[in-house]
Amino acid sequence: MKDANMEWLEGRGPERRCPACHATQETERVLKIRSALPPREELTLERCAACGSAFFADFKEPAYETVWGGDAALSFYQEQGAGIDVMLASLYAVPHQGIERFLEIGCGFGFSVDFASKILGWKAHGIDPGPAARLGRELLGSSIDATYLSLDNADEREAVDLMLASEVIEHIADPDPFLAVLAAHLTGNGTVLLTTPNADAVRPETSPATLAPLLSAGYHVVLYSPKGLEAALRRAGFAGVVVADWGHSLRAAASHGTCDADFTRPLDRTAYREYLARIAASAEAGSALSLGMHGRLLKELVNAGDYDACEDTIAAVRATLASRWGLDFDAPETMPLDGPLPGSLDDLYRIHPFNLATLLYMTGTLALARNRDEEAHARFAAAAKASDRVRAVLRAIGSDDGETEELGWRARVYATAFDARKSPDEAPAALERLAVGADPLGERMPEPLLAKLRRDVFIGLVGEGHHMAAERVAPRIEASDLTEDERGVSLGFALGILELNHRNSPKRAMNHFAGARERLDRMADGGPHETGSFVWAVRYHEGMAALRARERSRGKTAMEPLLTPDAAYGTPDPAVAEDALKIARDYGLAR
């Protein structure tokens, strides 16, 4: 990640007490980063050598109720930023029977509280003094108090069976008083659920869109390792503690008695879909809340392959884009997504919504599934641009969005593969731009995606006879490891064809074809080939290349099952067998 606002560090820091595990020793320096909050001071993240938790030692807590406000920021949250399914998934970690009262600390807009009340039927409350909570209370009608929970009011409140503090504890410099308050408000057999960023994910190889929100410099103070979070929960007196490593985040549960939380229990997606549909229908038409819920619903339906059910949602989105932004959702190529990147959330929001990349990507997937390739291409190409624009304005405020990043790259993969079929001569340069990071954000496409795209484009170029263009892609392909999967077979075959027909190197061609044939034979595992006619094309080309390379006996071996059918190997494709016979006659192998 090239970022002027951030620099990775090495070496030892001063001796400090770790807020997570309380070990006192020299820290390990991790990185320097500018705070997203004015006056944008430089902050240093240090790691505890004992437990691996990381913390901004010189951090000053901002007054929570003043941060991350602004109308556009709240619209971003409703339309795209809120990972509602991820939040709700935590609620399914514990069995629901016996749960009557639910409390969420730092509930933000209040989607989980609202879901718990409307769908799960719990007596659900939220506590949050921030601007998102005020708006959520108004729009969703959930029960949210604009206050802080403290030990002083522990007696006034009824203890709850389930408590959630999602993405809260990382904002607090000392976890102990906070966890003591949670413990005091929990029933004897209740459970408190926590989610928080995982300190183990703070590594140079983590993608920028994941790392930025995880660090949230200026907002987050302590990033916990699994070990550090468990230590803090034990210190708060919880007897039952479960901490699950969820990649970039941690999910934890704690109880006064034994804790039977299991974070692998899945979210009930039917209930989630029901909730999205309900809010989408009840929210004011055209509002950020309505558009956000329609966008999430569209994603659910497309990912479930429930394409016919998408029509009403698409109609609602189409109407909102037209009435609020004058955009034609059916003509993504006419959307004003080119030109300089917008400079602020407000600038962007005047032109299009924050979930435009998601809306376009999901309808692109739908078009692809219905074989409407031209439409899919237009949608994916526009989705990639919309992704860049949204990420550009988020980065300007020290944030980013992992989902928008991922959809953007996947859209770019589809769009580039499509362009390569239309304009093969331009494909090599397009691939190179992705490799060096020439997109508007200056990022390189993640290597696994790029490697797959490059292989697919190369195979397509060779297959369509665009050998000059294929030749320009080939060096990167030849420098990469060929995998053992089926793509390895297609790729080996394409490399063989290029060597044979374009480079005039029959011997190297023979070796590529032989490699492809060996892989196919391994896949057939001694039985007859069920891979269609491909194995016969491979054998024919291997034999022909061998004969041209004056490797007569290898040519004969390769052609053998074509010339003398062997039931154990399968019946050859008659057309290929005929061609093979001609070549064999030319070289005196058959009469």
Ligand SMILES: [Zn+2]
């Ligand atoms: Zn520690």
